[in-house]
Amino acid sequence: MVENTETYFEDSLNPLSTVGLSAREEKRTLRNYPKSKIISIYERDLETESKSSVQYFYYNAKHFQHFHYIYNLMRDCHERIESLRRTNDRRNCMAENVIIKIGIAGEFTEDKLDLISKRRGRREMPTLNQQIWGESPILCFQKSTKSALKMLCKEKACHKILIIPDPNQNEHERVEDSIIIIREDKEQILRTISVCLEKQIRHILQDWLDNLSVEYFGKHLPGIVGEIEDIRREMFDENSYHITDASAFRGASSESNVPGNVIKYLFRRPDVNSFGIWRNSLFKVFVKKTINVDDLEHELKELNHAFFKKYNLEVVKGELVQLNTLKQGDSLVPNPPTKDGTYYEGTLGGFVTKTDDERKIYAVTCSHLFEKENQLAYTVNPVEGAIGKCVFTCTTTDKFYDFAAIEIMGSLSSKCDVALRREDEKEISAKVYNESLGCINFVHKIGAKTNVTKGRILSPEYYNKALPQNTFLVKGTGENFSEQGDSGSLVFSRPRTGRQNFINVIGMVFANNFKLREDDNDSDNDQNLEKNKDWEGTQNRDAEKVEANVDKTTSSNTSAFSVGDDDKNAEILSCCYRIHPAFDLFKEERGVDVKFKDDLPTPSSSPDESYEEIY
Numbered sequence: 002m003v004e005n006t007e008t009y010f011e012d013s014l015n016p017l018s019t020v021g022l023s024a025r026e027e028k029r030t031l032r033n034y035p036k037s038k039i040i041s042i043y044e045r046d047l048e049t050e051s052k053s054s055v056q057y058f059y060y061n062a063k064h065f066q067h068f069h070y071i072y073n074l075m076r077d078c079h080e081r082i083e084s085l086r087r088t089n090d091r092r093n094c095m096a097e098n099v100i101i102k103i104g105i106a107g108e109f110t111e112d113k114l115d116l117i118s119k120r121r122g123r124r125e126m127p128t129l130n131q132q133i134w135g136e137s138p139i140l141c142f143q144k145s146t147k148s149a150l151k152m153l154c155k156e157k158a159c160h161k162i163l164i165i166p167d168p169n170q171n172e173h174e175r176v177e178d179s180i181i182i183i184r185e186d187k188e189q190i191l192r193t194i195s196v197c198l199e200k201q202i203r204h205i206l207q208d209w210l211d212n213l214s215v216e217y218f219g220k221h222l223p224g225i226v227g228e229i230e231d232i233r234r235e236m237f238d239e240n241s242y243h244i245t246d247a248s249a250f251r252g253a254s255s256e257s258n259v260p261g262n263v264i265k266y267l268f269r270r271p272d273v274n275s276f277g278i279w280r281n282s283l284f285k286v287f288v289k290k291t292i293n294v295d296d297l298e299h300e301l302k303e304l305n306h307a308f309f310k311k312y313n314l315e316v317v318k319g320e321l322v323q324l325n326t327l328k329q330g331d332s333l334v335p336n337p338p339t340k341d342g343t344y345y346e347g348t349l350g351g352f353v354t355k356t357d358d359e360r361k362i363y364a365v366t367c368s369h370l371f372e373k374e375n376q377l378a379y380t381v382n383p384v385e386g387a388i389g390k391c392v393f394t395c396t397t398t399d400k401f402y403d404f405a406a407i408e409i410m411g412s413l414s415s416k417c418d419v420a421l422r423r424e425d426e427k428e429i430s431a432k433v434y435n436e437s438l439g440c441i442n443f444v445h446k447i448g449a450k451t452n453v454t455k456g457r458i459l460s461p462e463y464y465n466k467a468l469p470q471n472t473f474l475v476k477g478t479g480e481n482f483s484e485q486g487d488s489g490s491l492v493f494s495r496p497r498t499g500r501q502n503f504i505n506v507i508g509m510v511f512a513n514n515f516k517l518r519e520d521d522n523d524s525d526n527d528q529n530l531e532k533n534k535d536w537e538g539t540q541n542r543d544a545e546k547v548e549a550n551v552d553k554t555t556s557s558n559t560s561a562f563s564v565g566d567d568d569k570n571a572e573i574l575s576c577c578y579r580i581h582p583a584f585d586l587f588k589e590e591r592g593v594d595v596k597f598k599d600d601l602p603t604p605s606s607s608p609d610e611s612y613e614e615i616y
Contacts, residue, residue, distance in 0.1 A: 060123075081225070100127045162190075282312065288316055356596050365406055378407045391407055393587050404580075434505035455479075459475060476575075477573070492577050
């Protein structure tokens, strides 16, 4: 048998790649740090298997989907950290995947293993190049609670989980804190396992925070710290094993957190450009250069003491300006290409169906692409003729959302892949998320221009007279969240559940490249405000002209809004709006109630994976 090792990470930002090294060589690579741990699996198993009734199974981490998602968030963040540190040491690379080791104490049946994963774990040790995750929980399905507790108390493990039909029964006496007692429910079992597995990630992230320094990261430090904190918030509560996704956010509301009197006051002031909540702890107000900042801060705090005790107030002299999002690479066009091969494009965000007639299929996208109802829609894919016509486009200024619905022709219904996909491209059930965005950390989108991207919600509530209601801002992690050509993309997030059997659809991208620029003079601002008003009322924006060319593509039109000279140093943001009010408006004005496909099974591994190939 080949000797393998499992490791934690050292006290720096670097994970150790010591799988397969001898114990002596590994000790030379580790610093003298209490969190560092090195164990020879081979030696440990020889010692414990003769004394223990535990049988061990080895699973690919992807079968524990919430843990796998968190691990990939951490891995992606680590790549960014190493890039900023400019280290090229391959030993610093985190493994693309890890193996999860689960112990089963006592007797069990095959149907009990199904509660852990549809895929059977292997009993054999992993191969040389596969890294075993440091946390290894032990589960027990023993019928007799007393004998199960006695059995678990003998085992030396950080996480011991007793699974019984009724955790509230009085059969068992008070047990040690290390034993977690839960009911026999698949969601709760997966959630509890994930909590145990994620404990190591908490240690790693804390080590990173302890070792971050301005010397290495400079102006990027706040962004890296914020991303690490968001990963931590995305994880399960380490002290809770019984909360469901619904109960975790019970009481959260989609009502505005910004008081109405503050909104009205700021909108009445001509020297205020826009404002919003930033990262759930800061309230930013973007103003003209001539404003008296001290007076504004004083008046706002007097207006609502309670709100500004909760949110720190920051007044910024400048404004966020936008570039339009229509550009080549999208998949939905309002007109067929002309003879010279030019056309205007937008993104097909996804498909919804009528709730009482699933044969009625609608494509959702942005209304600045389809400004008139009955306008035909085309795709650049090999489909002959129009795919449908616009049956709803939001044109009212009092309830403005950049939303349009295209009813798909009945003859093409069978060609529509109605199911949504999440960021790993697996088909998934989807639910409309109408709760507070303060509970959401990471979001994803699939756009025609930039495909799959990940971002963090920078402002869960952003207000600007020229923009749709319920606007929120997203900043990409490592890359732009969206670029020109991605407008119409649906924005979604993962739920905090063990099964991970749906996604929460939050909103839609309608503009990108929002940038903060300094307010140079009042005349420029007045001109920009006039453009904003015109865009709000008519929804006319300069479209990007696209020339279809096999070897070269160019865009002839510039943005409708200037971004100033400091383009390279500007912070790139994506502007999105909440989708549920747009759906409500569609129902209110056209009597059409729609939904995403929400009856798909939990996504699993690829169908062509064999039963044995779990690694």
